[in-house]
Amino acid sequence: MTCRDLFTNINIPFEEDVLIVLCRKKKRPVSNNYLDCCVGKYFLTIFYVKKQERVMQLFWKKIVLGREIATLESLQFDLATIKAATNNFSDQNKIGEGGFGEGILLDGSQIAVKRLSKNSKQGTNEFKNEVLLIAKLQHRNLVTLIGVCLEEQENILIYEYVPNKSLDFFLFVCFTLAFLNNFVDSKQQKLLSWNERYNIIGGIAKGILYLHEHSRLKVIHRDLKPSNILLDECMIPKISDFGLARIVEINQEQGSTKIIVGTYGYMSPEYAMFGHFSENFGVMILEIISGRKNCNSYESHRVSNGLLNYVWKQWRDETLLNVLDENIKEDYSKIEVTRCIQIGLLCVEPNPDARPTMLTIVSYLSSDSIELPMPQEPIFVLQRGMNENTNAKNSSWNQSINTSTIFSINEMSTGEFLPR
Template sequence: MVVLVNTRCRFALLLLAAFSCFSLKLCSGGEDTITFSAPVKDSETLLSKNGVFRFGFFTPVNSTAGLRYVGIWYDKSPAQTVVWVANKDAPVNDISGVVSISEDGNLVVKDGRNRLLWSTNITSTMAPNATLVQLMNTGNLRLQDSRSNGEILWESFKHPHNSLLPGMTLGTKNENLKLTSWRSYVDPSTGNYTAGLSPFAYPELLIWKNNAPIWRSGPWNGQVFIGLPDVDGFSLSNDYQGTASLSYGNDSFMFHLDPDGVLYQREYSRASTRGLNTATCDAYGKCGPFASCSSRELPPCNCVKGFAPRNQAEWDDGNWSNGCVRIVSFRCKKENNVSSNRGKGDGFLRLQKMKVPVSAERSLANEKDCATQCLENCSCTAYAYVQGIGCMVWSGNLVDMQSFLPSGIDLYIRIAHSEKRHNYVAIVICVAFVAAAFLLLACQKFKKRSAPESRRRPELMFNRMEPATSENESPYTFKPNEFPLFEFQVLAKATDHFSHRNKLGQGGFGPVYKGKLPEGQEIAVKRLSRASGQGLEELMNEVVVISKLQHRNLVRVLGCCIEGEERLLVYEYMPNKSLDAYLFDPTKQKILDWKTRFNIMEGISRGLLYLHRDSRLRIIHRDLKASNILLDDNLNPKISDFGLARVFEANEDAAETRRVVGTYGYMSPEYAMEGYFSEKSDVFSLGVIFLEIISGRRNSHKEENNLNLLAYAWNLWNDGEAASLANPIVFDECFEKEIAKCVQIGLLCVQQLANDRPNVSNVIWMLTTENAHLPEAKQPAFIARREVSVAGSSDRSSQMVTINDASLTAITGR
C-alpha cells in the first residue's frame, strides 16, 4: 500500500513538472520570439537559439528592493551578467509585469495594472500581428516585420545600455550611440557615466562622468587605440567630417561599463575581467597641462623639459592638476597680423612612446612637412606624425599625456631656441650610446661571419638597418631609439640585486628574476648569462620583434638594459609562470582541468596565427615549446621568448639557415636536419605542445617500448584509443570525443612532411568547429633527441640548440 501511494505521488510530481515546463518558456528553452498572441510574463523567458543569451524579467543580484526589470543576460555565466535593460528607469514593483506587442506594433512593458512602463516607440502603421520580436544569437533583440521582407523596425543594439557586445557599434553623430552605466550595482537606472567615441578630429574612446571626461584611449592609428595596445577586435570607420563608428568583433569578449566608471573587458565564458582604465595614469588630465604621467616613476607626474610647475608648493604636495608652464617663450610672435619672426630659432623636444595629448587637429601635411607647418604657425605647440593617422598638430595647452606605452608614438613639443641648447649634451650622449651599441654588435657579427656578407642572408638585426623614409619605411624597420632602456641599478634594486629568492627559473640563456619597480609594477627580468650563446644580437632581436607586436596571447617586453657586459630584458610579470611548470609537475597537474587545457591550446594557436598572418610582421618563432608559454592570472597563455624569431618578407614562405636554433623534441625534421624552416616548422612545435598538454608528459620522456611521445600517441591513435593519451587527472568521458579530436590535430601537426601539416588557421578551425571532418593523419616524424649531431654538420658554420632547456652553441671548423 505504501509503495502504491509513493508511486502515485511520484507520478503526480512528474505531471506537475511537465505542466510547469509547458507553461514556462524558461523550461522549454527553445523559444526566442514574442508575437502579438504570445507575450512574455514575468515567469517566462526567451532563449537565443545558440543558448547563450536569455531575455525576460530579473532582479539585480544582491538587490533587496525586489524591483523587476526586463533585460538580456548571459544564460550560463557564473554570475548574472546583464548586458541590456529595457525599463531601466521604470521598474515593475511586483511580478505582474508583461512584455508584449501592442496594438500599434511596438514592443512594450506593462505592469499588472496595464500601465505602460517602456516602449520601443517606433512610428508604424503596421497591424500588431504584422510584427514580431526575436532574440538573436548575438544578444540583439529585434522588432521586425513578420512578413516576407523581414524589415528591422527596432533593435537593442541601436539602444545600448552598459555593455558593448560583438557586432555592436558606437557612433559619434546621427544615432550618437554610447554606453551608459547603472546607477549602482543593484540599480540599473541611468547612472553618472557614459562611454563612447569622441567627436574629435581623430576618434578615440572616452568615458565621461556627468559629461566631463575622466578617461580616454588615445587616437585610433588604423589598427588599435594607442592607449589600448593589447585590446583587439575593434574596427573603426571615419569620414573625417565628424562622423565615425566603432564596431567590435571578437566573439570571446564583451565590454562592460560599471557604476564606478570603470570599463571592463570580460570573457563571459570564464568570468575573467580586466579593467581598461584602472591605472594611476589613466585618470584624465591627472598631471595637468604640459606634464606627462608615467606609471614607472614616483611621483608619476613630471613637467616636460622646458616647463616648470605652475605652483611649486601644490606640486610638492602631490596636487598636479594645475600642471606646468613654459619657462622660455617662443620667439615666434605676430604683430599687426604680420609674423615678425617665423620661429626660425624654435625647435622640438622629442618624447617617445607617448599617448599623445587630447584634441589633436587634423593636418594634410606629409611627414616631411609636418614639422615645418607647425613651426610656421605661432599657435602650434606640438606635432606628431603617425603611420595610419598622418600629421597631427596641437594648439594651446597639451593635456593628458602619458609616457612609456607599449604602442606609444613620438610626440614633438615645441620649445624655444635656448631650450634646444640645454638638450644638446643629452642628445650627444644618447647618440654616442646608440652608436657604441651598434659598433659592438657589428664587431661581434664580423667575428662570427663565415662567408662574405653579400653571400649570407642577414639576421633580423641587420636586414633593416638602412634609413627609412615615409615612402619606403616598413614595419620591419629597426629604430633603436624607439625602445625604452632601463638603468641597471634600477633593475638590480627591483630584484633585490638578483637575489636567489626572487629567481623565477633558469632558461636556456640565463636566469629570470621577479622584480618590482618603484611605483609598484611587478616585472620579470631575464639576465642573459655570459656563458650562453645569446648576446646583444638576440636580445635586440627580441626587443625589435615583440615591441612591434600586440596580441593578448603574446607576452609584452617592457624594455631592455645594456650596460657594460650586462644584457637584460624586462617583461610583464606572469604570476603563474610557464606552462611546463604545470604540465609536468604531479602536484600542479590537477590545476589544469580539460577545459583549461583546451583554452590554452586555442590561445597558443591564436597567438601563433597572429605571428604568422595577422600582425604587421610575418614571424617564425623557431623556439616554440612549453617553457616558452607563460600563463597569466586567469591561466591564459602568452607566447614568449622571441630572441630566435625570424621575420619573413611579404612574398616569402620559407628560408634556409646555416645556424639551426631551437629545442630538440620540438624541432621539425626539415629544420633540424637541413636548416629549412617555414610556418610549418612552428606548426610542428605546436603539435608537440598539444600532445604534451593532453598527456602531461614530455616528448623527451620514453613511453612504452622505448617510444617517444609522438610515436606513443600514433600507436594509440591507430589502435582507436586516442583518448587514453589524456592525463588521467583530466580525463572525463564527457570530453572523450573532444580529447580524441585534439590528439588527431596534434598528430596532423607533427607529420613528417611539412606540406602535409595544416596551417595555423586550419588548426584553429579544427579546434573550434564541432563535428569538423578532419583528414587522416600520416605517420609523424620520430626524432630522438640525439639523432641530430651538432658537431657532425659540416655545412653549417654554427648551430644553436636547446637540450632539456639548456643552451648549447657549437662552432665547427670549415
C-alpha cells in the same frame, strides 16, 4: 579626285603654278640634333628617377633607424632601478631557468626580468633584434615587453609580470611536487582541468597565428615549448622568449636557415635536418593532453619509444582516450580530446606540405563541424649520418647543413637531432 578636277568643277581659272604650290607635299627632314636631344632627355629622366629612388630609400632607412633608436630610448630602464626591483638579482627572485626573475618597481608594479647570461652566445645585435621585435608585437597571447636595460654590458629585458609560472610546471612538475608533499586533495595539486588545457591550446594557436600571418612581420619562434608558455592569473597562455625568433619577409612563403636553433624533441624533422621551419606545434598539443613530456633522450641509432610513438599506437588501436592525462579523466569532452589528438598528429605529418597551417588549426579548434583529414604515421626514426642527397631526392627538402648539433641560445645545450 585630283586638284585639277577640283578647280575645273568649281569654275575657278586654273593656273598650273598655283596647282603645283597647293598640291606639293613639303618634306621636312628630321634633324639628327633633334633625335639626339630626345634620346638624351630619355636617359636623363631614367637617371633622375633612379637617383630619386635611391634618395627615398636612404630617407626611409634613416626614418626606420631613427624609429628603432627612439623605440630603444623610450623603453630604456636604468640599471640601478632594475637592481633595486630584483634585490640585486637575488636568487630568491629567480623564476625557473633561462635567466628570468621577478621584481617590484618603486611604484609597486610587478615585473618579470630576463637577464642575458654573460656566457650566452646571444650577442648585442641579437639582443637588440629581440627588443625591436618584441616591441612591434602586441597580442593577447604574447608576453608584453615593458622595457630594456643596456648599461654596463648588461642586456636585460623587462616584461609584464605573469603570475602563474610556465605551462611545463603544471604539466610535468606540479603533480610530482604534490605527490612528494603527500597532497591528498586533488584541488591542492593545482592540476590543469581539461577545459583549461583546451583553452590553452587554442590560445597558443592564436598567438602563433598572429606571429605567422597577422603581425607586420612573419615571425617563427623556433623554440616553442611548454617552458616558454607563461600563464596569467586567468590561465591565459602567453608565448615568451623571442630570443630564438626568426623574422621572415612578408612575401616569403618558406624560410630556411643554416643555423639550427631549438630544443630537441620539439623540432620538425625537416627543420632539424635541413634548416626548414614548420608551422606546427603538434608535440606540445600532445604533451598538454597527455601530461607526458616528449622523449628528449636518444639511443645510438634511432628514436623509437617517445610520446609520438605512444600516441600513434593508441590512434592505430582506436584507444585514443588512453592518451588523456590520468588526472583529468573524470571531466572532459570526448569530441574535443579526440579532435585535439588528431590535430596534433596532423601537425607531425612526415610530409611538411600535408601539415595544416595555423590558420587551418585555429579553424579546426573553433568548429566541430569541420571534418579533419586522416593523419599519416609520423617519423619516429632518424638515422645518424643520413645521406642528404637521398633525402633531397625523396622530398622537397633541399637545404642542407654541415653540422649535426643543436644549439640552444638560452640553455646553452647541445644534442642530437630528434623528431618533432
